[in-house]
Amino acid sequence: MKNIKVLGIGLLCGLMSCSQQIPQQDYESLEEISFNDQWKFSRGKKADAMKKDFNDASWKSLDLPHDWAIEEPFDIAYNSRTGGLPVHGEAWYRKEFNVPSKMEGKKAFIHFEGVMNNAEVFINGKKIGERPYGYIGFELDMTQYLNFGEINTVAVKCAPEDLSARWYPGAGIYRDVWVEFKHPIHIAFDGTFIKTPVISEEKAELVIDIDVVNSLEKQSSIDIETIVQNQKGEKVGNITKSYKLDKNAQKTVSQTLTIEQPEIWSMENPHLYSAVTYIKQGDEVLDKYVSSFGVREIEFLAKEGFLLNGERIQLKGVCLHHDQGPLGAAVNRRAKERQLQIMKDMGVNAIRTSHNPPSKVLLELCDKMGLVVIDEAFDNWKIGKVENGYNKDWDKWSEIDLRAMIRRDRNHPSIIMWSIGNEILEQTKKDGWKEARRLARITKSEDTSRPVTAGFNYHPLAIVNKLAHEIDVVGFNYFPMRYEKILEEYPEWIVYGSETSSCTSSRGYYDLPVEPKVAEGSKQVTSYDLVGPPWAYPPDLEFDMLEKSPRILGEFMWTGFDYLGEPTPFGGKDNWTNGYWNGDWPSHSSYFGAADLCGFPKDRYFLYQSQWTKTPMVHVLPHWNWDGKEGEIIPIHAFTNAEEVELFVNGKSFGKKVKGVDLTPIKMTHRDWKKKGPMMSKYRLSWDVPFTPGKIEVVAYTDKKEVARKVIKTAGKPHHIVLEADRNLIASDGKDLSYVTVKVVDKDGNFCYTASNDIQFEVSGDGKIAGVGNGDATSVTPHKGKHMEVFNGLALAIIQGTKNASSPIKLTATAEGLASAETIISFQQSL
Ligand code: GAL
Numbered sequence: 001m002k003n004i005k006v007l008g009i010g011l012l013c014g015l016m017s018c019s020q021q022i023p024q025q026d027y028e029s030l031e032e033i034s035f036n037d038q039w040k041f042s043r044g045k046k047a048d049a050m051k052k053d054f055n056d057a058s059w060k061s062l063d064l065p066h067d068w069a070i071e072e073p074f075d076i077a078y079n080s081r082t083g084g085l086p087v088h089g090e091a092w093y094r095k096e097f098n099v100p101s102k103m104e105g106k107k108a109f110i111h112f113e114g115v116m117n118n119a120e121v122f123i124n125g126k127k128i129g130e131r132p133y134g135y136i137g138f139e140l141d142m143t144q145y146l147n148f149g150e151i152n153t154v155a156v157k158c159a160p161e162d163l164s165a166r167w168y169p170g171a172g173i174y175r176d177v178w179v180e181f182k183h184p185i186h187i188a189f190d191g192t193f194i195k196t197p198v199i200s201e202e203k204a205e206l207v208i209d210i211d212v213v214n215s216l217e218k219q220s221s222i223d224i225e226t227i228v229q230n231q232k233g234e235k236v237g238n239i240t241k242s243y244k245l246d247k248n249a250q251k252t253v254s255q256t257l258t259i260e261q262p263e264i265w266s267m268e269n270p271h272l273y274s275a276v277t278y279i280k281q282g283d284e285v286l287d288k289y290v291s292s293f294g295v296r297e298i299e300f301l302a303k304e305g306f307l308l309n310g311e312r313i314q315l316k317g318v319c320l321h322h323d324q325g326p327l328g329a330a331v332n333r334r335a336k337e338r339q340l341q342i343m344k345d346m347g348v349n350a351i352r353t354s355h356n357p358p359s360k361v362l363l364e365l366c367d368k369m370g371l372v373v374i375d376e377a378f379d380n381w382k383i384g385k386v387e388n389g390y391n392k393d394w395d396k397w398s399e400i401d402l403r404a405m406i407r408r409d410r411n412h413p414s415i416i417m418w419s420i421g422n423e424i425l426e427q428t429k430k431d432g433w434k435e436a437r438r439l440a441r442i443t444k445s446e447d448t449s450r451p452v453t454a455g456f457n458y459h460p461l462a463i464v465n466k467l468a469h470e471i472d473v474v475g476f477n478y479f480p481m482r483y484e485k486i487l488e489e490y491p492e493w494i495v496y497g498s499e500t501s502s503c504t505s506s507r508g509y510y511d512l513p514v515e516p517k518v519a520e521g522s523k524q525v526t527s528y529d530l531v532g533p534p535w536a537y538p539p540d541l542e543f544d545m546l547e548k549s550p551r552i553l554g555e556f557m558w559t560g561f562d563y564l565g566e567p568t569p570f571g572g573k574d575n576w577t578n579g580y581w582n583g584d585w586p587s588h589s590s591y592f593g594a595a596d597l598c599g600f601p602k603d604r605y606f607l608y609q610s611q612w613t614k615t616p617m618v619h620v621l622p623h624w625n626w627d628g629k630e631g632e633i634i635p636i637h638a639f640t641n642a643e644e645v646e647l648f649v650n651g652k653s654f655g656k657k658v659k660g661v662d663l664t665p666i667k668m669t670h671r672d673w674k675k676k677g678p679m680m681s682k683y684r685l686s687w688d689v690p691f692t693p694g695k696i697e698v699v700a701y702t703d704k705k706e707v708a709r710k711v712i713k714t715a716g717k718p719h720h721i722v723l724e725a726d727r728n729l730i731a732s733d734g735k736d737l738s739y740v741t742v743k744v745v746d747k748d749g750n751f752c753y754t755a756s757n758d759i760q761f762e763v764s765g766d767g768k769i770a771g772v773g774n775g776d777a778t779s780v781t782p783h784k785g786k787h788m789e790v791f792n793g794l795a796l797a798i799i800q801g802t803k804n805a806s807s808p809i810k811l812t813a814t815a816e817g818l819a820s821a822e823t824i825i826s827f828q829q830s831l
Contacts, residue, residue, distance in 0.1 A: 027103055030288040032111065032178040036064040039095045039173075043068060049092040050122035050155040056094050063734075066093075067116075069171040070328025070771075074780035076585045081571070083168035083564035084588035084780070087116075093156040093173055101149030106181040107215060108146055110154065111139040111189070113175035113360055116329065118159040124152055132393040134160070134169060135322075135356035136401045137408055139189040161388035166379065167321055167590075168564030170329020175359055183286035184215040185222060185279060188250060190407040194275055194293040195449060204262035204295045206237070208255045208275055214245035221245075223280040226255050230263060231271055264309055265294030265413040267349055270370035272413070294367065294413025300451055300473055300494045306416070306553045308372070314546070315372070315554025316612045317350035318343055318594070319499060321563035322358060325597040326771030326783035326798060328564070331359045334737040335798075338726065340365050342599050343560045347612025352455075352498065352556040355379035355422040357405040366414035374453065374498075374556070375409050376419035377402050381435050383425040399442055406446040417453045417473055418443050422498075424454065427462040436470035455498030457535070459486075473553070478502065478535040480545035481672060483552050496553035497546075502536035503529050504569055504591035507602045507775050508753055508792030510622035514635050516667040523570055523584060523778045525591050527603045527621060528637065530667055533568055537670040539604065540681040543611050557608065562593030567777055589777040596775030598796040599739070603637075610639035611683060616707035617641055618700035623753035624714045626691045637664065638685045642700035642707050647687050650694035656701070657685035716746035718755045720819035723811065725799075732827040734803030737770060740823060742788075742795040742813055751793055758789045761797050762812040766805030767825065771798040799825055 027033060040059035048054050069085040078084050099108070112119065117134030120127060123145035131138045146152050160171055191211035198205035206228070214220050225240040237257045245251055263271035272292050279287040299307040306313055320343075324335040336359070343351070351366060352374040366373050381398070384391035402420070409415055420439040426432030440452045451472035456462040459479050463486075468474050475498025476482065486495060506524035516530035525531050529538050542555050568591065570584030589597055594605040606619030618640040626634060638645045640659060647654040664686040665678035673679070689696075693714040700708040722743040730736040744755035763769055771783045776791035788795045799811055805827045814820040 025097065027100070027179070027181040029180075030285065031290075032180045035095075035097075035110065035177040035179045039064055039066075039093050041066065041068070041091065041093050041172075043089060043091040045090045046092055049094065050127070050157070051125045052153045054094070054155075059094070064173050064177055065175050065330040065332075066172050067170040067174045067328035067330040069168075070326075070330070071784050073782050074586070074588060079163065080567055080585055080588040081167075081565055082165050084585070085168065085564070087169055087171045088160045088162040088164065090157065090159045091172060093158075095154050096151050097154070099146050099148050099150065099152055103181050104148040105184075106143075107141065107184055107186065108143045109139050109180050109182065109189070110142050111137065111178040111180070112156075112173065113137040113177070113331075115156060115158055115173050115175075116160060116170050117164075118161070120157040120159075122155040122157075132397060133390060133401050136404050137175070137360070138404065163387040164389055165565070166385060167566045168323050168329070170323060174329045175331045183279075185220055185245065185281075186213055186287040187211065187277060187279065187289040188213050190404075192275070192277060192289060192291040192411065193447075194291055194411050196295050196297075199262065199264070199295055199297050202261060204259045206257050206259065206275075208257075208277070208291075209252050210255065210277060211250060211252050212243070212245060212279065213250045214247060216247060218247050219244060220247075221281070222286070224253065224255065224277060225280060226257070226275050226277045228257065228259060228273055228275050230273055236260070236273070259295065262295045265296040265367075266309055267313070267370040267372070270294065270368060270413070272367055291411050292364070292367065293411045296413050298416050298450070300553070302492050302494055303551060305494075305551060313349065313372075315350040315496060315556070316347055316608075317352055317374075317554060317556035318348050318560030319352045319354040319556050319558050320560050321354060322356070323564050325561070325564070325599070326773035326796065328783070331361055332735060332737065333361045333365070334735070336362050337365050338739060339561060339599060340369055340371060342595055342601070344369060344371065346560075346594060346601070346605050346609050348560065350374070350554070350556065351560075352376060352419070354499075354559070357409070360408070363409060363412045363414060367412050371414055372416045373412070373414045374417045374419050375405065375415045376422060377405050378421045378424070381421060381424045381426050381439075383429070385425065398439070402439060402442050403446055406443060410447050415450060417451050418447070419453045419455065419475070419498075420471070422455045423457040423477060427456055427458040427465065427467050430465055433466045433470050436467045440470050451494075453498070457499075475499075478537070480537075480542050483545055483549040487549065487551055494553065495551070497542060497555035499558045500542045500555040501532070501539050502558045502592055503532045503538050503604060504536070505529050505531070505602050505604055506591060506777065507596045507600055507794075508623065512629070512632070512634065516669045518569060523587050525569065528635070529604050529607065530669070531569065532669065534669070534671045537668055537673065538666050538679075538681070539607050539611075540666055540683045541668070541670070541673070541679055543683055544679070544681075557594065559590065559592045559594075561595045561599060562590045562597040562775065562777065564589045564597070566590045566592075568592070570777075586778045586780045588780070591777055597777070598773045598775045598794070600741075600775050600794055600796070603639075607639045607683065610641045613641060616700060616702065618645055618698050618708040618710050620647075620696060620698040620710050620712060624691075624693070624696050624712045625753050629691050630693070631690050633688045634691050636687045636689055636696060638698045639683070640685070640698075640700045640708065642702045644701045645685050646699045646701070647689070648697040648699070649689050650692060654687045654689055657687070659685060713750045715750040715752040716748070718744045718752045718757055718818055719747040720745060721759065721813045721815060721821040722749075723813055723821045723823040725823050725825060728824060729826050729828055729831070730801055731831045732766075732801055732803070732805040732829055734801065734805070736801060736831070738799045738825045740797045740799060740811055742790060742797060744790050744793050744815075744818065753793050755790050755793045757815045757818055758787055759795055759813050759815045760787045762786075762814070763799065763809060765807045765809035766827070767799055767801045767809035769797055770800035772796065801825070801827055
């Protein structure tokens with residue numbers, strides 16, 4: 001990863017008409033320079049928008065990253081499978097920039113971390129490159145197209161097609177953009193690979209491969225110096241060597257050095273080193289490149305499973321799509337950090353980046369937070385899953401994109417496996433293994449230090465057709481009942497649940513009686529967690545199977561967060577097939593998450609927490625607001641990691657239940673299980689209790705001592721709003737966010753579990769509302785608006801400061817009939 005630096009921006013008017021102010025940027029840095037600011041944007045076809053003198057005065061001004069689709073209203077006219085938002089059609093971005101004449105002689109590069117999609121890039125009217133795949137970064141050489149000493153124009157056309165995704169892809173330049181002016185002798189894009197072939201307590205031996213480019217027409221001699229620093233910035237090793245470079249050529253050189261008593265990267269102490277590499281000629285520094293890396297050892301063994309630094313770790317994983325709920329796909333570091341923290345608090349230690357290369361930010365955060373990652377390249381190969389999918393680009397781009405992913409990501413200690421595909425349809429083809437072999441070989445030609453994996457859903461065919469035999473670690477989607485049999489047949493295989501459960505639910509919503517189906521006429525799914533597509537099953541089954549098959553590496557549940565699009569089980573009559581999914585509008589976002597679209601935990605979140613964490617906890621469901629159901633039996637479920645739980649209703653004990661002894665029958669709809677009747681779950685404790693308003697209280701005990709307690713009260717009428725900011729102090733970098741939870745409570749402050757009041761937001765000070773949401777998959781209230789109805793009592797306002805903000809933000813929330821609330825968010829230069 002290159003170190004980044006955003007340089008000061010001044011104003012230059014002399015060189016141009018001054019219809020608009022062009023930032024004067026100093027490009028002399030040896031590091032990448034942010035190129036996100038001051039772009040112009042317009043949707044629709046434009047014949048001449050690539051031209052230098054095209055008049056874009058009427059276009060919208062904005063800073064990147066940007067997702068145009070999330071800014072538009074939800075509409076039944078769009079495919080609800082991709083979120084009910086306009087993710088297709090043509091759109092253009094343009095930016096003018098000054099290139100001082102002193103930069104002449106340098107090589108000029110522009111680097112896009114991701115453009116959704118079918119990007120074409122033009123400099124001063126000339127096309128310099130294209131990239132169909134929206135999830136991959138790319139760098140283009142713009143040197144020969146630039147006018148030095150003049151204003152230049154970059155134009156980017158995006159042309160995502162309709163029916164090109166199975167979920168919400170976002171639209172536009174949704175990841176960061178950078179430029180760099182480099183000496184003709186420089187380190188190539190993503191051009192370092194740091195390997196640690198020997199690791200012990202005493203030392204770590206590093207091999208640093210460096211791809212050096214000499215674009216001069218003459219042979220050149222250089223020195224390359226690499227300095228390795230620990231997390232505190234202290235030098236722990238260095239090496240300098242001299243090299244000869246042929247003219248107009250690229251060469252990979254290797255440097256080796258040793259770190260004494262290395263700090264090992266682990267989940268508890270994710271220590272990161274950085275290698276700063278300089279290319280020098282005499283005293284002149286031609287290039288500088290900073291690579292972040294970790295020293296850690298991973299092993300995958302048929303008997304012991306996954307070992308990190310010699311210790312077995314069960315993978316407690318989640319699959320995550322890339323969108324950030326109300327913010328859409330536009331990448332934001334704080335949004336990702338919050339998402340990963342919410343997942344860690346659930347007990348998660350692993351992420352599968354379903355089903356595409358993630359943002360760089362996600363991987364940087366996983367490195368820092370001690371999460372391990374399966375980096376996934378593709379959702380399909382040559383056989384498509386949607387009409388206009390990536391399969392159209394497969395022949396030309398698959399090798400290029402796969403190599404690009406590995407080269408970009410290979411220094412991240414968090415990455416433990418490369419996934420070459422999810423549920424690829426080639427599983428069903430006799431010769432599908434050939435493509436698997438080709439991709440596995442490409443992967444290994446880039447990196448032999450991590451295994452190749454893939455997620456299979458047609459397990460028998462993937463095995464019979466020998467596709468599964470081509471990969472190192474075999475992922476099975478939704479077949480825990482087959483784990484033991486597969487291990488019996490293939491004792492040498494290393495296996496894990498690449499996708500598990502796929503249970504669906506709506507936060508805070510419960511149907512009675514408790515049945516594994518959607519209630520007639522409802523567009524919400526009960527949070528007793530029994531409902532899903534035919535391949536789905538409650539988390540309990542996976543827990544049980546993993547306990548019975550300890551050789552299985554672990555699981556990646558589908559999904560950690562809800563995501564935009566794929567509103568299963570509300571797909572209309574075309575459910576489970578391709579095509580438009582608008583039969584059940586307005587459902588337009590997923591119900592699969594353990595947390596909803598805003599990151600508010602659903603009940604299922606706590607079921608995982610009870611299995612994956614040790615800090616004592618107890619959770620109880622449902623709510624206790626059952627107006628009109630007085631005297632009716634309400635099943636109460638509790639999740640805990642303690643030994644026993646006692647239930648009190650209005651102070652009266654309904655008895656203690658012992659975890660692992662008192663079982664709860666769970667009705668199953670999984671196609672291979674349903675004939676067997678209910679599963680007796682040892683992961684939930686339950687009581688059947690007649691409803692009387694008041695309170696329910698669960699008390700968890702270990703060694704007979706109380707270790708956790710939770711109370712739910714019957715709420716009175718909605719009375720006032722409560723605002724809870726996750727942070728009342730944020731950085732004034734124009735990017736940082738405060739997530740403000742909006743709660744509706746009764747006059748005594750009791751949370752109103754069924755409230756649905758519409759909340760209006762008002763912001764003053766140096767900031768804005770970056771997004772609003774409520775986690776309701778059927779809400780079509782825009783995420784970029786100024787109001788949002790609470791869904792089962794909760795909503796979210798995401799507040800963002802302006803660049804160089806100083807005046808604190810005041811967020812005020814009002815609603816008809818409720819007392820209002822406000823919260824203040826202040827600034828600090830950096831946090
Ligand atoms: C899987 C698929 C995921 C998602 C999930 C929903 O088969 O790999 O992308 O669609 O089903 O259950």
